[in-house]
Amino acid sequence: MSDSAPAGRRDRGRTRDAAATAAILKAAMSLLVEKGLAGFTIEGIAARAGVGKATIYRWWPSRGAVALDAFLDAVQPLVPYPEEDEDFATRLRVQVTALVRVFRDHEVGGVVRALMGEAQTDPDLAAAFRDRWLEARRTAGRAVFREAQRTGQIRDDLEIETAIDLVYGAVYFRLLAGHQPLSDEFVADLVDYAIRGLAPTST
Amino acid sequence: MSDSAPAGRRDRGRTRDAAATAAILKAAMSLLVEKGLAGFTIEGIAARAGVGKATIYRWWPSRGAVALDAFLDAVQPLVPYPEEDEDFATRLRVQVTALVRVFRDHEVGGVVRALMGEAQTDPDLAAAFRDRWLEARRTAGRAVFREAQRTGQIRDDLEIETAIDLVYGAVYFRLLAGHQPLSDEFVADLVDYAIRGLAPTST
Amino acid sequence: MSDSAPAGRRDRGRTRDAAATAAILKAAMSLLVEKGLAGFTIEGIAARAGVGKATIYRWWPSRGAVALDAFLDAVQPLVPYPEEDEDFATRLRVQVTALVRVFRDHEVGGVVRALMGEAQTDPDLAAAFRDRWLEARRTAGRAVFREAQRTGQIRDDLEIETAIDLVYGAVYFRLLAGHQPLSDEFVADLVDYAIRGLAPTST
Amino acid sequence: MSDSAPAGRRDRGRTRDAAATAAILKAAMSLLVEKGLAGFTIEGIAARAGVGKATIYRWWPSRGAVALDAFLDAVQPLVPYPEEDEDFATRLRVQVTALVRVFRDHEVGGVVRALMGEAQTDPDLAAAFRDRWLEARRTAGRAVFREAQRTGQIRDDLEIETAIDLVYGAVYFRLLAGHQPLSDEFVADLVDYAIRGLAPTST
DNA sequence: CTATAACCGAGACGGTACGTCCAGTCTTTGG
């Protein structure tokens, strides 16, 4: 969960109730997909989970932190980075497509929107979201780009962070702004343009 | 403002107080840049503007709507699309750079973050933000891309909406996620990669 | 009620809702007699009165203050000091008997107990209770004692405050400690002993 | 303490920790005199005594019970009934004066106020307070009155309970209502009036 | 010389009420 070994005093007294924790995360996730961020309240979670409010506040500092844990708990298993040995274009397309499909299909897109929306207000949540979701994904992403550099499939003077944003920025932009759909055609074109843009200079 | 000629009886009685309206927008903007979305409340705006809450509710449906009006009121003059007759690469770079600088420098980035964050919760605000800010900018942007197609500087089978997102998606992504800075180098690389990606197939 | 003309700006804006005020006092009194001080909560009053909690907090600083107002509102009419022209002994007996009967019969004793109990914790309530209940009663009581002094029915070097406490102290003591009943016989004996004690020295 | 031999199996297992008990009573008393009834919480006592909450609940049923034990523990030694062979007036004056001085001087008055305040809400505490404090004092008091009856210093048709309340009621009334000070002059006058009131009829 | 029982500190648990803040509505007085 949110707290990784507070060190020192981690034994005396009654131990944390795993069932309550699970109930809270489940209730939080279900509230998020049902009603979105509005109507996602600590009191609502507590009521649905059959838990006291204090139990939530004991372990999470804010509703955003609960939402993030609930999100990761539910979503981490859904996006197992498929690290195959295809060529760069294929691997990138597969990854982006997988992400977009998770966003579109499993009601996860709404939760990501909610989290990023809340993060605009809550700096701690913003940092946690970056570290535990974005950065986790980018680590894997970076590996793919580096491998492609090594095999000469993309320019070796590439600014990888920018390259990643070139692809994923458009995805998150559509998710958050909603001006255009996150269709498969969009992903295909996007990856196509990006790969051309990142290719080694023709010379 | 938000309301375009409510038609019908638009005369009898006291007329809308322009001073109050201006005070509200000014107060709203100053609250936004001072405290961000948190602490941006209708009551706070009313108090700072020396105005009754009802006066705000009479003219705007939600705090997001006030924020959007305040934002556009303050920002529209800052981004006059410089429609020169340079080549595509230059025009694009100039436009993106101008946008990024406004975000970075004039405390406007925070307001855009706040608006898009709030829009994740408030569908009406989301729609208004799309129509009155994003779409206004994209209209101009599309013209640039079309002209470039006409002069053969980019592929003519290009999906323009996707192409625009390729460039601007990365900018908004960095703005909202904050994982990397909105630096000038970033813009230079971004535009560079994008232009290569959109160029006509070499053959 | 509790607030006496805050002076200055006491006009503009919506006026205090008399119906809400009455509902609050009625709900408070009914809660007090039903459940005593325990179970007498601001939330409970608000719920029963169909009123927002803030409306209560706007006008009363504490639950004790509400209880006091509710008590006075309900009880003041019940104890109209019968200012007849009997002799001292009769007048005192009538007054004490009337007070004890109100305590015993109209479920008012419990409320007084609750108020004085709460006052041990809340100094503001203690002061208000003294001023608005005890002192109001004592003012009338003092008049009776003074008249008796003037007509020579009691010693004229009497410390009147002490004399009053001699009579009423025993009543409140039985009410609060509950070690003996507040019976009519008790009142009769009490007044009898007191009158003898206060009589002019025989010589 | 509060529990007198719960009978049955009263042997096996670890015995009650006298140090913990003492620490609890000491902490309770110090909390009471420092902060009064407000701020007198089980959790506060446990923390100050360095004791688990359960240890308190194991031995006392309520905070009032703890307070009463702490009070008696601290106060019993302070009021050793001085059973001398003076005349009635002197003995009564000495007793009342001693009580009032304990109330006034040793921070004990506040604790009695707290206990009687709490007792208005907690019937068990009320009963315990009556039995273990009031009744203990009255037993001694009654003896004094009876002796005075036997020696003809007061009427022999006297209702003793009422007579006691005539004197002590005023003291407790001033303690609890706080409308007048518990001064030595007050005690002198009070006892003076009472003794006259209780004297044998002159005939 | 172990069980076994009751104790102990610590602290997590489901709850209740607190007092505050703000939302969005309604009702005044006054321009």
Place this chain on the structure above:
DNA sequence: CCAAAGACTGGACGTACCGTCTCGGTTATAG
């Protein structure tokens, strides 16, 4: 008829304690 002022209902906030319940660990007596 608009605007200011501000009272109204309502609901969530985050906190403080309640009284109960595990925990791991510590004495005592009983077998």
